Amino acid sequence: MIFFVLDKLLLVKNMRDLKYEKIANSHKAPEKKFQNALIAFFSGGFLGFLAEGIIEVLMWKFELSRMISATYMIVFFIFFASLFTALGFFDQWVAKFKCGLIIPITGFAHSMTSSSLDYRTEGPIYGIGSNMFKLAGSVILYGVLSAWFFGTIRYLIGVIG
Amino acid sequence: MTFSYKNVYLGDTVTICGPYEKKGPFRRYFDKVYDDFYFGEDSFEKGEIKLVREALSMILKKVGKKEVDLVIGGDLLNQIVASTYGSAGVGKGFIGIYGACSSSALGMLIAANFIENRQVESALCFVSSHNLTSERQFRYPIEYGAPRPNSSTFTATGAACCFLTNQKTKVRLECATLGKIIDYNQNDPNDMGRVMAPAAIDTLKTHFEETGRVPKDYDLIVTGDLGVYGKEIVKEYMSSVYHMDLNDNYNDCGVMLYDLEKQKDIHAGGSGPVCSALVLYSYLYEQLKKGKYKRVLFLATGALFSPMMLYQKENIDSICHAISLEVV
Structure with a gap:
């Protein structure tokens, strides 16, 4: 709490700004944060439930191992998120179901497809090629980086232990 | 100015x-x-x-x-x-x-x-x-x-x-106030009303000071695209700090341009250079020609927002220019 107050005071330079902050804060747009979180919890949960269902069906019907079925399930989700983005209604789903669709792999696929759709007018090289990973780039970079970091820790623990 | x-x-x-x-x-x-x-x-x-x-x-x-x-x-x-x-x-x-x-x-x-x-x-x-x-x-x-x-x-x-x-018509551009860049330490790109309200306030104050007028001298005062919340900020700030009452004759083009009750995806209102111009050049111009409004003060507000500068941890500045239109 004290840090929050200090932070606010340091950010706000003078009395004029403080006064403005006070008035502006009293006219802030109301956000239904709890409701949004609840929607994301259930929509994300439902996606997980669906994914588990697909894995179970693949294991049962095609007698695949759990790992292989999980990979197929991911491919399945990426394909449909990209397809629905291209057909133009995935963004409306996200608006309805909030971050439940953005956090899983569907969000990753969605970000790549939407970027490439957006830059198709600038051609295959300067458009799609250079901008496809505009949003997903950070996820890939820091995903690989943290995988390396935690992999190293795990290896070191293995060596010591 | x-x-x-x-x-x-x-x-x-x-x-x-x-x-x-x-x-x-x-x-x-x-x-x-x-x-x-x-x-x-x-x-x-x-x-x-x-x-x-x-x-x-x-x-x-x-x-x-x-x-x-x-x-x-x-x-x-x-x-x-x-x-x-x-x-x-x-x-x-x-x-x-x-x-x-x-x-x-x-x-x-x-x-x-x-x-x-x-x-x-x-x-x-x-x-x-x-x-x-x-x-x-x-x-x-x-x-x-x-x-x-x-x-x-x-x-x-x-x-x-x-x-x-320069040929005489029904509506005259009678005076204008040039605004300056305003920085009130605002940096939320999703709340442009809050970013631009200080510029509108500053230009309003300058305009009234330099012309010696009061808000009542205008049939309508419209800001550009502050939206539902920015509009309220301007109203309260003007009345509490400068003691100018804007309750009767003040509106915002961003709020007027859309049917906010029905068009939910508009959220707080319209924005963009054309938002204020669409309202002024269509509806307000018609009303001025008809004589429903005699004098309108039009304040176009702009957020000088650059994503690049925002990522470099700079604030979003804003500016506002005022134009007064009068029926001849």
Whole structure:
């Protein structure tokens, strides 16, 4: 709490700004944060439930191992998120179901497809090629980086232990 | 920085808009409406250029002129391409301006100075914006469904153009106040009303100080695109700090342009250079001509927002210019 107050005071330079902050804060747009979180919890949960269902069906019907079925399930989700983005209604789903669709792999696929759709007018090289990973780039970079970091820790623990 | 003009008149206006503005309350005041965002072109940027081109040719036809002296225009795209490509071949001289959403008033102010000083006889001022090109420019890819907070505003689509002349007409551009860059330590790109309200407040205060007028001298005071929440901030700040009551005759173009009850995806209201211009050049111009309003103060507010500077931890600055229109 004290840090929050200090932070606010340091950010706000003078009395004029403080006064403005006070008035502006009293006219802030109301956000239904709890409701949004609840929607994301259930929509994300439902996606997980669906994914588990697909894995179970693949294991049962095609007698695949759990790992292989999980990979197929991911491919399945990426394909449909990209397809629905291209057909133009995935963004409306996200608006309805909030971050439940953005956090899983569907969000990753969605970000790549939407970027490439957006830059198709600038051609295959300067458009799609250079901008496809505009949003997903950070996820890939820091995903690989943290995988390396935690992999190293795990290896070191293995060596010591 | 308030300039008064003796012989600058508003000759005529043209407004063209997209599908969302069509669903708003001013549908019948617009000269042309479109149902899609491409406007018959193969990219959104080219669509916006086409809108500008069309608006300019429509206004030339409307005022019955083949050529004007000066053309002033602005939009939101990088290197203001909609204005430069769209206005090619029109006018003897061109000035491209960037004042973000304040471009409409800024363009009129510059043109009025040229006309008042008898350097030119007539001028065309236009602005354009396109919801999807500015989405690409300032936010995320179009199809990317980032959840938007309720304070966010919606960039209006369209092109609006007005013809200023030294020949007497019914509506006179009587004075204008040039604003300055305002920094109130605001840095939320999803709450532009809050960013721009200080600029509107500053220009309002300057205007009233320099002209010696009070809010009651105007039948209507409209700000550009502050939205539902920014509008309330201006009202409360003006009354609590400067003791000026804006309750009776103040509104915001961003709130007026859409039917916010029905059009939920607009969130806090409209924005973009064309948002304020669409309201002024269509509905308000009609009301002035009819004599319903005698004198209107129009404040176009602009957030000088650059995503690059925001990521470099800089604040979002804002600016606001005021134009006073009067029935002769």
